[in-house]
Amino acid sequence: MLLRNLDILALLVALPVFIVADAPLIGWFVVGAAWIAGRVGTEMADRRRRDALHAGNRNAALGVTAAAMMGRLWILAGAILLVGLLAERDAGLAGAVLALVLVTIHLCGQFAEHVLHPEAEGSLR
Numbered sequence: 001m002l003l004r005n006l007d008i009l010a011l012l013v014a015l016p017v018f019i020v021a022d023a024p025l026i027g028w029f030v031v032g033a034a035w036i037a038g039r040v041g042t043e044m045a046d047r048r049r050r051d052a053l054h055a056g057n058r059n060a061a062l063g064v065t066a067a068a069m070m071g072r073l074w075i076l077a078g079a080i081l082l083v084g085l086l087a088e089r090d091a092g093l094a095g096a097v098l099a100l101v102l103v104t105i106h107l108c109g110q111f112a113e114h115v116l117h118p119e120a121e122g123s124l125r
Helices: 003-020 025-054 058-087 087-116
Strands: none
Touching: 003 058, 003 087, 025 058, 025 087, 058 087
């Protein structure tokens, strides 16, 4: 459970880092909101994927997974672009760096979860 939510912990830890580094907080708020929205959408898509797999519809499960991944990417990229264009470029850069850190931590956490708990539902095995 902890490995699955390392990205949320990193998002919370990033706030004091933004404050100490005097980085534009709008970048943290916008990217953080986009990240949370993407996580919620991914959780909803995971439920639909599991339902489709239990019904034996692998094509629907694949489609839901792909749509969730692309949707999350677009939400995050759009948030970075908007904050960079509408606020200031430094805020967009700070948001992009935060997004890079969050994506990296999220992927590492997912990998570790699959390696340590291969029997869990949704595992690669």
